[in-house]
Each structure stands twice: as C-alpha cells, then as structure tokens.
Amino acid sequence: MSQNENKEVKESKNFIQEIIEADIASGKHEGRVHMRFPPEPNGYLHIGHAKAIWINFETAKQYGGKTNLRFDDTNPVKEDVEYVNSIKKDINWLGYQWEGEALYTSNYFPQLYAYAEDLINKGLAYVDSSTPEEMAEMKGTPTKPGKASPFRDRKPEENLELFHKMKAGDFPDGAMVLRAKIDMTAPNMLMRDPVIYRIKHAHHHNTGDEWCIYPMYDFAHGQSDSIENITHSCCSLEFMHHRPLYDWFVEKLGIFPSKQYEFARMNVAYMITSKRRLLKLVEEGLVSGWDDPRMSTLSGMRRRGYLPQSIRRFCAQTGVQKRDNLQEMELLESIIRDDLNQVATRAMVVMDPLKLVITNYPEGQVENLPSKNNPQDDSAGEHMMTFSREIWIERGDFMIDPPKKYFRLAPDKHVRLKGAYIIQAEKYLQDEAGNITEVHCKYFPESKSGSDNSGIKVKGTMHWVDSTSGIPLELRLYDRLFVDPTPTGHEDKDFLEFFNKESLVINNEAIAEAHLKEVGETEPLQFMRKGYFIKDADSTPDKLVFNRTVTMRDSWAKMQKK
RNA sequence: UGACCCAUAGUGUAAUGGUAACACUACGGUUUUUGGUACCGUCAUUCUAGGUUCGAGUCCUAGUGGGUCAACCA
Numbered sequence: 005m006s007q008n009e010n011k012e013v014k015e016s017k018n019f020i021q022e023i024i025e026a027d028i029a030s031g032k033h034e035g036r037v038h039m040r041f042p043p044e045p046n047g048y049l050h051i052g053h054a055k056a057i058w059i060n061f062e063t064a065k066q067y068g069g070k071t072n073l074r075f076d077d078t079n080p081v082k083e084d085v086e087y088v089n090s091i092k093k094d095i096n097w098l099g100y101q102w103e104g105e106a107l108y109t110s111n112y113f114p115q116l117y118a119y120a121e122d123l124i125n126k127g128l129a130y131v132d133s134s135t136p137e138e139m140a141e142m143k144g145t146p147t148k149p150g151k152a153s154p155f156r157d158r159k160p161e162e163n164l165e166l167f168h169k170m171k172a173g174d175f176p177d178g179a180m181v182l183r184a185k186i187d188m189t190a191p192n193m194l195m196r197d198p199v200i201y202r203i204k205h206a207h208h209h210n211t212g213d214e215w216c217i218y219p220m221y222d223f224a225h226g227q228s229d230s231i232e233n234i235t236h237s238c239c240s241l242e243f244m245h246h247r248p249l250y251d252w253f254v255e256k257l258g259i260f261p262s263k264q265y266e267f268a269r270m271n272v273a274y275m276i277t278s279k280r281r282l283l284k285l286v287e288e289g290l291v292s293g294w295d296d297p298r299m300s301t302l303s304g305m306r307r308r309g310y311l312p313q314s315i316r317r318f319c320a321q322t323g324v325q326k327r328d329n330l331q332e333m334e335l336l337e338s339i340i341r342d343d344l345n346q347v348a349t350r351a352m353v354v355m356d357p358l359k360l361v362i363t364n365y366p367e368g369q370v371e372n373l374p375s376k377n378n379p380q381d382d383s384a385g386e387h388m389m390t391f392s393r394e395i396w397i398e399r400g401d402f403m404i405d406p407p408k409k410y411f412r413l414a415p416d417k418h419v420r421l422k423g424a425y426i427i428q429a430e431k432y433l434q435d436e437a438g439n440i441t442e443v444h445c446k447y448f449p450e451s452k453s454g455s456d457n458s459g460i461k462v463k464g465t466m467h468w469v470d471s472t473s474g475i476p477l478e479l480r481l482y483d484r485l486f487v488d489p490t491p492t493g494h495e496d497k498d499f500l501e502f503f504n505k506e507s508l509v510i511n512n513e514a515i516a517e518a519h520l521k522e523v524g525e526t527e528p529l530q531f532m533r534k535g536y537f538i539k540d541a542d543s544t545p546d547k548l549v550f551n552r553t554v555t556m557r558d559s560w561a562k563m564q565k566k
Numbered sequence: 567u568g569a570c571c572c573a574u575a576g577u578g579u580a581a582u583g584g585u586a587a588c589a590c591u592a593c594g595g596u597u598u599u600u601g602g603u604a605c606c607g608u609c610a611u612u613c614u615a616g617g618u619u620c621g622a623g624u625c626c627u628a629g630u631g632g633g634u635c636a637a638c639c640a
Contacts, residue, residue, distance in 0.1 A: 016580050044640050079639060136638060145636055147568045181638055191569040193636045202638035221640050244571065245635050266571085268633095273577085321589065323579045325572090328633060332577050335590045345603065352600095380603070411601065420599055453599065465599045532600045560601040 018324035020059070020238060020265055024067055027235070037069025038235045041095070041102070042076045042109075042225070045087035045209070049094040050300045051315070052277040055270040058319035059238055061100040072232055073102035077110045078224045080208035088209070094302040099312050109228050110210040116219045117171065119227055119257050120182060120201055124163045128256055129200065130156055131166040133180040142188070143196055149189035150196045156185065170203055173216045177203050184223075186252065194249050198222055226250035229262035237262050240269045241326060267324050272331045273489035275300040281492065281499055290503060291485075297551050298485045298507050308482065309528060309538030309553030314343045333484065337554050341536070344553065348530040349377045349384065349523065352422065352467040353516040355479065355534060357396040360468070362427065364446045365393040370472055373453065375423045375519075387519045391424050394471040396515050398533075401466050402443050404432065409563075411464030413443065420465045422532065426451035426458060467532045473518040478549045479511040480540065520548060528553070 017025070028035045039060045043053065064071040073095065077083045092106060123129035132139065132155045144150035158166075167182055169175065182201035190196055200223035205216045225246075229237045237250075244266045254261050276282065277300050285291045285299070294301050297308035305315065317339050322331050352375070370392045378384035397413070406414040413419045418428050427445040435441050451458035485507050491499040516531075523529060529537045535555040543549045 017582090018579095022582085042640090046640080076640065082639075139638085140636075143636060145568090148636095149568095150636090178638065191635095193569090196636085199638055204638080218638095220638075225640085241571070242634070243640090245569085248570095268572085321579075325579075327572050329578065332590065335578070338590060341602090350600080379600085409601095422599060424599095426599095456599085462599080464601080467600070530600085530602085533602070534600095556600080556602050558601075563601080 019326070020063055020236070020267065020324055021066070023265060024063065024236060028067065033235045036233075036235055037064055037067040038072070038103075038233055039064040039069060039238060040072040040074050040229065040232065040234050042074045042228075042239075043091055044076045044079070044082070045084060045091060046079075046082040047087060047279045048090055048282075048294050048301045048303060050277045050282070050302065051272055051275060051305070052269055052300075053094075054098060054302060054315050055319050055322070056238075056240065057095060057098060057100060058316060059267060059324055062316075062320075063236075063238070069235075070103040071100070072104070072107055072234070074107040074109060074228060074232070075210075076221070076225065076228075077108055077208070077210060078218050078221060080204060080206040080211075080218065083209050085209050090303065094306075097302065097306060097312055099316060107232065108210050109224050110208060112224070112228055112231055113211060113215055113219070115231060116224060116227060119253075119259075120167065120219070120223070121164065122257060123184065123200075124160055124167060124182075126256065127160055128185050129163065129182055130158050130185055131163045131170070131180050132156070132183050132197075132199075136178065139181075139199075143193065144188070146191070146193060152188050153183075153197070156188075156197070167201070170201070170217050171215070173205070175203055177205055179203060182217075184249075184252075186249075192245055192248055194222070194245050195252070198249060222246055222249050223253065226253050226262060226264070227257070227259065229264075230254060230257075230260040233260055234262045237264045239264060239266055241266045242269070266326070268326050268329060270319070270322055270331060271329060271490075272300070272336065273333050274484040274486050274491075275333075276486070276492055276499060278492065284500070285485075288500075290500075297480070297482050307538075307540070307551065309344075309536060309551055310340055311343050311347075311528065314340045317343070330490065340554050341557065344528050344530065344536045346380055347378070348528040348536055350375070350379070350530050350532055351517055351520055351523075352389070352469055353477065353479075353514055353520070353531040353534060353537075354396040354398050354467065354469045354474075355511055355514045355531075356399040357469075357513060357515050358399040358402060358440065359442045359471070360395050360397045360402075360427075361442060361444050362393050362395070362447045363430065363444050367393055369393065370470075373423055375517075389423065389517050389519070390470045390473045392470050392472045395421070396469045396471060396474060397421075397443070397466060399440075402429070402432070402440065404440070411462075412466060413445075413464070418460055418462045420451070420453075420462045421468050422465050423453045424468070425449070425453070426456075426460050426462055467534075469515050469517050474515040475518055475521060475548070476512075477514040477516045477520070478547055479514045479537070479552065480549065481509040481511060481552045483507050483509075516548075520550075530556075 041060045061071045132153050142151045181199045183197045186195045188196045247264050250264050295303035295307050318336050372388045374386045375389050376386050401412040420426050425447040427447045431444045433442040448458045486502040487504045488502040491502040536553040537550040540549040540551045
C-alpha cells in the first residue's frame, strides 16, 4: 500500500461493510468472510472491473477473509484462454492475488449437472421442447403474466430421460432446454420458469468437447458460490433481479447459503466500458488496440502510465453505494498527479524548440550541472545535464510583446534557466514570415544555481535542453477519447460522433536531455512544466517514444482563457 | 400500465434520531529555482408534501424524478 493510500483511510463504512460486520457480530459462518471476483473470460478488464476487483479484494482483506478468482465460463462460444491470461495479468498488476489457484465454473459442470437432476427429481425442473419464439411468446411482459408451456407438466422420469439424452448429444442445438419450474405469473420476469440448461455443440476452452449442454448463468453462479463456500457474493446492480432466483436455487437444492449483494457500477465521465463499443473503436482503427493508452482497459491505462495504486485510490475515494453515479475525470487525474508527483523522475524536454544563444558564454565550452531527480524525495538523487552556449527553449516561453503577468522571457526581461543560470534577453532574429528563429541572451555567471549571489530576482523559471547533448523524441500526447462526458447517453446519436479527433497528437519535434536514454520502461517521469510521461514499448534505440500520462495542472493556461 | 432499486453542494462520498462533514472542481490568496508541489480562504437549510418525535438528511406515508427487468448472454 502506498503512502497516499494510507493517509486516506476512511472510518465510515459502506453498506457492504455494515452487512459483513453485522454478520460477524451475529456469528454467521463463524465470522468467516470469503468473497470472489467472477469474470467471464470473454474480453479485457476495464476500469469498471477494477472497481469490482477492488471491492471484493479489499473488503475481504479488511476482515481477514479470502477472495477467489473464478472464471464464469458457461458459454463456450464467447470464451477463450487468451482472456483468462490477460485477466490474471491485470488483476496482479492492480496489486491483488487471489486465494489458491484460479477457479473455473466449468470445473463444476458435473456437480451442476447433478443439481439439475436433483431439481428434475423434485419436480422443480422440466424439459421444454418449445421453440425460442414460442417460449418468448409465452413468457408475457413485465405487465402481463406469462402462460404455461405445454411441456410444463412432463413427468420427472420423462424429463430425466430427455435431459440425459440432451447430455448424450442426441439432439441438435436449440431443440429443447431445461427450465426451472417456478411461476409463470411472477412480476419478476426471471422467475417465469428460467432456462437453466441449453444445448450447445461447441468446443469449450477448458472442458474441450466433453459437454454439449451448458448451464445458464443463473444456474451456475449461485451454485458455484455455494460450492466454494462464498459468504458474500458482491455484484453490480444489474443482477439485483437475479437474487430471488439465486436464493431459490440455494433453497431448493439445500446447499450452502451464499448471499448476493449488489452495488452500483462505477461510471467515469468521458470513458466507455461497453465491450461492444470498445471493440468498435478497435475494429474501426480509431485506437491502436485494446491496450491503446486512451482505452478504459487496464492494459490501456497501464500503457498510459497510470499507477495501479492510483486506480486503487480512485476506487476507494469513489465509494461503494447503490445510486447511479458518474465520476469525474478530474478526480482520477488529481489522484494520478498526486501519486506521480511523489515518484516521478524529473527531466527536461522541450516540446516546441526555439534556439537560444548565450552570447557571453564561451564558444566551445560545455559544463555539467546537477539536476534533482525528485524535489519531493531527496533519496531519489540527481543526474547530470550539460550546458553550453546554445540551448533549446520552449517557443511559448518567449514573447516579443508579452501580456501583463507574463513571467517568461521577453526582450530585456530576466528569467532563470532551471538548475542553471539567470539570463536576460537581448535580441531576437526573425525570418521573412516574421517567425522568431533565434533569441540572443546574456547570462550572469554569478547566478549559478545553488550558489547564486547575483542579487537578481526573477519571477519565472524555465526548462531547457542543451544543444550539444539533446536527443530527439517522439511524444504521444493523449487526451480524453470523447468530447462528451457520456458519449453513449444520447439516444439520437451514435457514440462515435463524440470521438475526440485530438485524443492523440503526435509530436516529433521534441528534444530531451540525454538522461532520458537511461530510463526504464516502467519508470514514471515528469517532463518539467509539461506533464507526466512513460516510455512506450514502441521505443527503439534510435527513436525513443513516450506517452503522456497526464498534463501538469496549469493555472497559467487557465488564467489566460479568461 | 407491473415489480424492484435509488434520491445530501457542480461531481462524488460521509453524517448509524442530536451543530450537514470530507475530497475533487470552481473562485480568491500565500509560498515556490517546475505558473508544478505545499498551504490558507469562499461555495448546501439534504427532491416535494404530509406524519411520528423534545428533536428528522436519517423513521413512516404519498407524490415527483432517475435507474433496472421480457437473451437457449454474463
């Protein structure tokens, strides 16, 4: 746990913690807490999953409990081991380790099959040979009760025989299903004799071709929780209507009574988490892949340079409750900046270079100057930078005719070069078009950083890069993927209409201090006054590539807008 | 014309019948060799109407608003 996480431990409890504490107080399950995170291995984990992971793992940890990882793999046509592996990797990256080996619902297929036989024998399940259309028709609507299937009163012996034949592969896909016999008039549609087993002649990533019938979610989830002796099964609100069914199976089967609790999903402004829509971004080439740094996937955020502890802190601060919510990006970015500020190695990178000549600095002379790696942390040490007669500064840091309160360089103005000397602008050169091509300055040798006795006071300090050792860089400047906080919330418009065409800007002009040649793949960096960056895996020895994680907070830019 | 869930600053989360708090944002200021960081200040009578109570954001009733449910998906 990071320092930042510790300092924000909340004393108040969310409703899940209250339930658990009440259970512990009443001696339920001997005070045992066992939770689980149950993804279907059919896609990549995203920020919404991060919240579910956080809730399950952190809550269990808080009460000395355990958390299982269980792949809810009951639909072979959608699932793949590729996803199993990426999910494991992402959970570990987030900082969590599940109890024991990863588990699979598919490993419980024999037990689930036996549960189904039990239900049939009890007269609580029947094989329905109706077509899907007929079944939908008979199901009714939320305001109109359903009607009984003509197959509803088949005898247990006949049901059992048909069910065995289903398993044996005697029937094609869709020929019939096994349904729980509950109540076709229930106001809760899920209680109107839900399908619990269907025929699918498909290859399963874990069980191969062993099965051709597969349990539905509702007939697998609660029972799997029960098999694993899960005490508190926490899922998102969309499963609320499934709880009566969950409890019904537990009761009728007489198995360990796991309990389901539902929390509200976390939504984040300007982000989407719909698998279908994320896929569309990938397929249409609007992003480079599932791990594009703009994606809401954990792999994307990892590549963006987000720290796992920042995502954990974000989950902690956004709370656990049952109301719909839309979290602001500003909170996420604030947390990311806060964490990065503690650990990022400082470096100087000029993104839009303008040549600056120090006219009174000896030609051919090069000196080495130390630069602190992190002013927040002296133990981070320092690295050396070269300084010479010609350096690069940011084009935006010089103005011929500056506005009030402009603390940067302008004719006759003084400014400090970070970690080096105070300079004063003397003149500037322009091309035919009027563009500034060069600024000429004088420097004050007695103002050297750390031993300044020049007596000169300056308002502004600028970053710079020495021309004798600076290296070129590719910078990938990322911004939010959409221009609207809820791109999927407009009935009349497709979410792609809100795609932010400036969500990626590539900069190939940047020049960086040579120290960047030595930084590692996962070392967080702060390009001073410009933002937090992380080296991208696309880097080659000839061409270093950096992704911008987030900009610095910029009160000057904000002031100028007004 | 059903059932279930939800409602506190712009956003999010607290307050467990007893002074509405914290974070982010916004705005104003102090410090600063990053216009960063740090620090200080400002911003709400809790959806509405009744009721219970000495006392209600909290409990009850009704209304209003939002969400969810009719896959052989999870």
